[in-house]
Amino acid sequence: MALDVRMGDVIEMRKMHPCGGSVWEVVRVGADIGLRCRGCERRILMDRSTLRRRAKGMIKRGAPVDPAIEEALFGSGLETSEDGDK
Numbered sequence: 001m002a003l004d005v006r007m008g009d010v011i012e013m014r015k016m017h018p019c020g021g022s023v024w025e026v027v028r029v030g031a032d033i034g035l036r037c038r039g040c041e042r043r044i045l046m047d048r049s050t051l052r053r054r055a056k057g058m059i060k061r062g063a064p065v066d067p068a069i070e071e072a073l074f075g076s077g078l079e080t081s082e083d084g085d086k
Contacts, residue, residue, distance in 0.1 A: 008062020
């Protein structure tokens with residue numbers, strides 16, 4: 001299963017960084033994921049499988065690159081009636 005990560009995501013890691021922070025922001029997406037520590041601004045690269053194991057949870061999602069693609073993949077999230085009935 002692919003890891004759904006996009007620019008601007010804020011991720012909490014299981015282990016703390018030596019600076020004391022455990023919150024990281026995604027700054028690069030590709031074969032490797034670029035992360036920046038929110039505490040000390042240190043930047044690292046981590047492969048997707050390692051990130052999947054070490055991530056504790058998603059704190060905040062970044063903006064989608066293309067909202068039309070997001071809607072096609074995950075739906076709009078809003079249920080609307082075609083004929084306007086309530």
